[in-house]
Amino acid sequence: MSMTEQELMAQALRLARKGEYTCRPNPxxxxxxxxxxxxxxxxxxxxxxxxxxxxxALQDAGERARGATVYVTxxxxxxxxxxxxxxxxxxxxxxxRVVIAMQDPNPQVAGKGIRALQxxxxxxxxxxxxxxxxxxxxxxxxxxxxxxxxxxxxxxxxLDGRTAMASGQSRWITGPEARQDVQRLRARSCAILTGIGTxxxxxxxxxxxxxxxxxxxxxxxxxxVILDPHLSTPPDARILAQPGxxxxxxxxxxxxxxxxxxxxxxxxxxxxEGGQMIDLVELMRYxxxxxxxxVLLETGATLSGAMLQAGLIDELIVYMAPHLxxxxxxxxxxLPALELMEQRIGLNISDMRAVGRDWRITATIDY
Numbered sequence: 579m580s581m582t583e584q585e586l587m588a589q590a591l592r593l594a595r596k597g598e599y600t601c602r603p604n605p606x607x608x609x610x611x612x613x614x615x616x617x618x619x620x621x622x623x624x625x626x627x628x629x630x631x632x633x634x635a636l637q638d639a640g641e642r643a644r645g646a647t648v649y650v651t652x653x654x655x656x657x658x659x660x661x662x663x664x665x666x667x668x669x670x671x672x673x674x675r676v677v678i679a680m681q682d683p684n685p686q687v688a689g690k691g692i693r694a695l696q697x698x699x700x701x702x703x704x705x706x707x708x709x710x711x712x713x714x715x716x717x718x719x720x721x722x723x724x725x726x727x728x729x730x731x732x733x734x735x736x737l738d739g740r741t742a743m744a745s746g747q748s749r750w751i752t753g754p755e756a757r758q759d760v761q762r763l764r765a766r767s768c769a770i771l772t773g774i775g776t777x778x779x780x781x782x783x784x785x786x787x788x789x790x791x792x793x794x795x796x797x798x799x800x801x802x803v804i805l806d807p808h809l810s811t812p813p814d815a816r817i818l819a820q821p822g823x824x825x826x827x828x829x830x831x832x833x834x835x836x837x838x839x840x841x842x843x844x845x846x847x848x849x850x851e852g853g854q855m856i857d858l859v860e861l862m863r864y865x866x867x868x869x870x871x872x873v874l875l876e877t878g879a880t881l882s883g884a885m886l887q888a889g890l891i892d893e894l895i896v897y898m899a900p901h902l903x904x905x906x907x908x909x910x911x912x913l914p915a916l917e918l919m920e921q922r923i924g925l926n927i928s929d930m931r932a933v934g935r936d937w938r939i940t941a942t943i944d945y
Contacts, residue, residue, distance in 0.1 A: 581617075586610050586649045587679055587707045593622040593631070594651045594714055599765045600625050600796040603869035605652055605682075605718040609635040611673070613646035625796045630655065632664040636671050644672035651711045653682035653704070656691040665694040675701040679711035683722035716892070717768065717871025726862035729771075729890055731875040731882055732763055733910055734897045740907035741879065749780070755934025756897040761788045763895060767800045767874040769865060773881035774806040777815055784876065785820045801825060801870065805856050805881060809835045813842040827856055858888045883912035886923065889945050894925065896939040 581589070593608030601607075601623045609631035611619035619642070621634025629637075632654055636643050654664035654676070668676060676695055681704060682688055695702050712719060717728035734751040735741050741751065750757065764770055765786045772784060784802045791797045799822030804811055807829045811818070818824055818839070825845045836846050849856055849864070865873065875885060885891050896910075916922065924944030931938055 581612075583649070583677065583706060586612060586617075587651070587677065588710075589617075589620075590631075590649045590651050591679070591707065591710055591714065593620060594711075596622045597624055599791055602626070602768045603718070603721075603871055605715040607631040607650065607652045609648060609650045611635050611639045611643055611646050611648050613639070613642050613644075618642040618646060627661070630661060630664050633661070633667055636667055639671075645674050647675040647677065648673050649677045649706075651679045651714065653678050653680070653687055653689070653691045654695070655682070655684075655687050656694045657686045663691075663694075665691050665698075668695065669698040669700065673700060675703075677706055678702065678704045679706055680704070680708045683719050685722070715871075717873075720892070721866050721869070721871050725866050726859075726890070727768065727865050727870045727873045728892050729862075729873045729875055729885065730763065730767070730893045730895055731885065731891045732760060732895045732897075733882070734899065735910055736899055736901050736903040736907070738902045738904070738907075739910060740903035741910055742908040743903060744906040744908065751903075752897045752899045752936045753934040756899075756936040756938065758788075759897075759933050759938065761786055763874055764800060765791055765797070767872045768870040769801040769803050769873045771803045771805070771873050771875050771877065773877045774804060774808075774810050775880060776877050777804055777806070777811055777817060779878070781816050782876075783816050783820050785822065798822065800874070801868070803827060803865070803873075805861075807856055809839065809846075811839060811844070813838045815842075818842045818844055827861060829856060855884075858885060858890055862890055879909055879912045882910065883914075886911055886943070887913065887915065889943075891943055894939070894941045894943070896941070897933065898937045898939060900935055 590608040590610045594606040597606045604626045608622045619635040619639025621631045623631045656663045656665040720728040802824040809830045827849045925941040927941045929940040
């Protein structure tokens with residue numbers, strides 16, 4: 579029994595997810611080629627600089643691509659980057675029809691790939707399972723359209739909404755299953771963002787610790803970013819000794835401290851705003867310039883509150899543990915400006931599921 583078009587695009591989406599942890603900063607893309615009702619080629623984009631999904635699928639199909647229909651989750655590229663244009667490869671292969679889930683938001687493509695195929699006499703259709711395709715690449719879309727990354731804020735709390743005891747002790751609020759789930763959130767992120775308060779209180783590593791990925795040659799650790807206005811990060815902090823890169827964003831340019839942190843492996847970015855704060859909007863633009871698609875915010879109530887008030891958190895991932903920590907324990911966000919019910923920040927909960935003994939709540943912000 580032959581597959582429907584929806585089923586074929588769903589298969590392309592499943593293939594695209596295989597690049598979830600490895601293809602950044604490129605978008606996750608999958609491709610399925612069908613001829614005479616038979617799947618003759620499949621491919622997905624594994625890593626930036628390597629062949630795109632369409633090229634791999636065409637290689638898989640060989641001569642059977644001629645006269646075939648191609649199902650691809652993102653508009654084929656039409657420009658020369660680290661690889662050649664996929665539109666040219668599809669035209670040369672003699673495909674008859676290309677079904678595309680969504681138009682590429684990259685201004686270098688943005689409809690040009692579709693028009694190139696149409697000029698070559700190839701039938702095109704756009705929009706099949708588009709919402710699912712967009713959900714695959716929220717960070718790439720955000721960076722292309724808004725010049726900033728997509729930001730997820732990860733929080734762990736007790737049932738009464740507390741993230742740490744009054745002393746600052748917070749290990750461990752959630753169980754091992756939730757902590758393992760966080761590793762997958764880190765793995766799909768281009769960068770992990772935290773504040774100096776978290777570094778000083780917890781001395782975290784902020785690395786991905788998934789055995790399956792640690793053995794994956796195409797996987798690289800996300801960039802670690804510390805907001806540290808006064809360069810208070812200790813040179814022997816664990817976060818500086820981990821594989822991958824750590825960037826410290828500061829308002830301070832004290833040469834002696836900079837030299838010590840640089841020797842410890844940090845990259846120092848001077849990012850003044852004036853006063854005691856770092857300009858979070860400018861920071862997001864800077865991360866976009868570094869081709870950061872998705873940021874995972876793992877920090878305390880102060881930076882989380884500032885990011886929320888700046889309108890820079892796109893999604894909340896809250897792990898709720900089945901215990902109470904009392905009214906002296908610390909809350910989720912520092913939001914001192916909220917005094918009236920009309921100032922409440924609304925949430926749109928999109929998912930809630932059990933993770934071990936804890937509950938994971940996914941919500942977007944109703945700004």
